[in-house]
Amino acid sequence: MVEVYELLTVVVSLIVVKLFYWIYQSRNPKSNEKLPPGSMGFPIFGETFEFMKPHDAFQFPTFIKERIIRHGPLFRTSLFGAKVIISTDIELNMEIAKKNHVPSLTKSIAQLFGENNLFFQSKESHKHVRNLTFQLLGSQGLKLRVMQDIDLLTRIHMDERARKGCLDVKEISSKILIECLAKKVTGDMEPETAKELALCWRCFPSGWFRFPLNLPGTGVYKMMKARKRMLKLLKETVLKKRASGEEFGEFFKIIFGGAETMSIDNAIEYIYTLFLLANETTPRILAATIKLISDNPKVMQELQREHAGIVRGKTEKETSLTWEEYKAMTFTQMVINESLRITSTAPTVFRIIDHEFQVGSYKIPAGWIFMGYPNDHFNPKNYDDPLVFNPWRWEGKDLGAIVSRTYIPFGAGSRLCVGAEFAKLQMAIFIHHLSRYRWSMKTGTTILRNFVLMFPSGCEVQFLEDTEVVNSAGSNPD
Template identity: 30%
Template sequence: MLSVVVFVIAVLTILTTQWLWRRMHPRCENGVLPPGSMGLPLIGETLQLLIPSRSLDLHPFIKKRLSKFGPIFRTSLAGRPIVVSADPKVNHFILSQEGKLVELWYLDTFSKLFNQEGDSRTTAVGDIHKYIRSRTLNYLGVEALKEKLLPQLEEMACRTLDSWSNQESVEVKRAFGAMVFNFTAKVFLGYDSDKSSDDLSEKFNKILEGLMSLPLNIPRTAFHDCMKSKKKITGFIKSKLNEKRAGLRTSKEDFLDQAIDDMATEKFLGEDLIVQVMFGLLFASFESNSSTLTLALLKLSQHPSALEMLTSEHETILRNRKRVKSSPTWDEYKSMTFTLQVIHETLRLANVSPGLLRKALKDIQVNGYTIPAGWTILVAASAQQLNPSVFDDALEFNPSRWKDIDKAAIEQNFMPFGAGMRQCAGADYSKVLLSTFLHVLVTKYRWSVVKTGNIGRNPLLSFGDGVYIKIAKKE
């Protein structure tokens, strides 16, 4: 009997060892895998990725491996094999193959957050994607900004900054994030934060806190709290949808109104899908814009000459305006040349996310390597935007660099709003939003940074304990 037990243990040990070896040393039947390491069984190299950095530089996880293995390497994160690419030509090719060789992909935490179980329709290319993009542009695109939103954005900025000036100090990212959320939610849902008992923006902050945690949905974990917050937000969106469907609507004032009407003609639209779409759009507008403005204010405070140039540009706009108290016009926005350079430089440095994720639908041959079907691909846009061969003194905040930079280099290496058919439909909205807020800030207020935490990456852009500013109205 003892011999049988020993034999069984020996066989299990051999089989387990072989399984672990294959997991840590994968083979490719149709070519050569990119160089790299798969790390430990099951968790791969996830722990190294989650170690926070204290710099705006490329996250050490990616930087070290690019130095060791070159612009394309393989790794394993949360049990999934991944190829990371910082090669501009390869990345341009990958992003151009959506729906052919690759599809949009999320790691498990993101997938569970943005999709219902087994439902990946919002990430697919086709009628749903075209519908979401088209309708988003209707409400946040250039025409909507010109005709309706620009004066509303200025009014919101004036009201927000007036409120900030009455406070001892303001934590920028949280406060600006709440402002952006409330405005975008009004455009999409008809949400009125002044009349609502639910602080939905704070629930999005809870989601962000658990976003880069392991997807363990058990009590007292960050991810569990993240999913609880998501449930509350989606519950609110669904109740708003049902409320609108039950009432008499005489106009299509917001995106949700339009989506309800579209249910009659777009057969793929159902309540659950509409709720998913609204949640994803609100999240996208909330995080990236608040991080970008926070970093912009911090960098401007550290570079007085850039702040002086920015202020001069906006004061010139006021001097040339026939009615000083009138709202900014579209022509005035288009004349904010240096402002746009400040925004582009901040977006370049911010790199809110390490990159763009895709999943290989077929074996893909690039640079002599094979990316096997089923593997995840991380297009490391962050590495391209901090590439010293493209951007001199890449970690230096220098808005003026955008005056003379080669357009081809920008197209290949600068993609803060994504690229290809997945390029963010809210790109113009974000730039107008940030420009308008800066316009009001530098012409009507004085401000200074009074406290800042440890800024770095975890691997998302992080501001530690926050960036606090104190502002006061100009005399």
């Protein structure tokens, strides 16, 4: 009986697959000859499941490697119900990044950012919000408005966790980030509101890349609920402050202080976008960086030497870091650059092709999603032994550059990441405070990627007992 049932299941599945295949063939007539090579996979799902298979975070995914061998550096596929062109050619990635303006978001992600999001509306609104963001997150903004807060928050959280003996890098760096941005944006927040806002973040991490099914029980549904709650909390805080005449955070003053006005709804959505993008990127890259350091004792030793030097140079009263000290963290910047290079095993340029685009004998049609992988980060012509984590390879290079012809961890063109310098600052300060202790990443920590970086067994740092290598007042107990 069971065998008959199984046979029936197989037959029905085959019929369904064949049916979908016919539908698919009829929707994709033979006029595709000029498209880049590739397969569109199954109807609707395309090649999504293969694409999303978790892989070693520091290796290019097998999905991409196999297709490069089969089709070369440019190929087509279908992911999350959308037609996609994937390129691993940095020249082409740069060109597409410069010539196309609209970011490619899958439907589930577009829903998450909201229809009225100024980052994704007109070119003018995009330019306006980028300019505003740089007032806070450009070099001057970071130096004058952000650095001190990040330093203080990191010190407090690090010391508290060191007393407890362990720290989850992703959790703590996310806390630091949100506490810092929330303060900059809204000013002080009621503890209850801050707590609830933090709770909302938990619904996001695993839910980014999904099919756009907003039905109860799905990840997208949970994300949308969390988004609604967060926007409401932020708006309530802002309106309450406005009514009571309480002071806003500096960033709100920037937003509402200029000649161009922004509605409260737009402002809230814009700020939410910054929170979301910041929280989904830096904590994961930082956790991966800490793992790379932990696995490379020579790197850890060199970092401890650099940071002990900074702390020793301070007097008892000068506990906080200065901008000059940050800029002098040369080896730390080399470590961060190297980590950003080696963790770039996902696309970093996302665009929708706005006009049909000719590449050699191929045509990329308008409306297709373009994903540019930074394959050049792993090209031995640019980086000797590219799979090896070697911060010293950055010696003598321009450590401040966030984009070059062989390095695009933050994308390129008009959509180049606005939080790049902020991310690097947060990472450097975290490494600074961690280097005051003797620590190691918990044995068995693994890092995978299924588009985003994942830490299946957490990303916990364990402090060795009584190990503050250099205390904050500058003396060395050793």
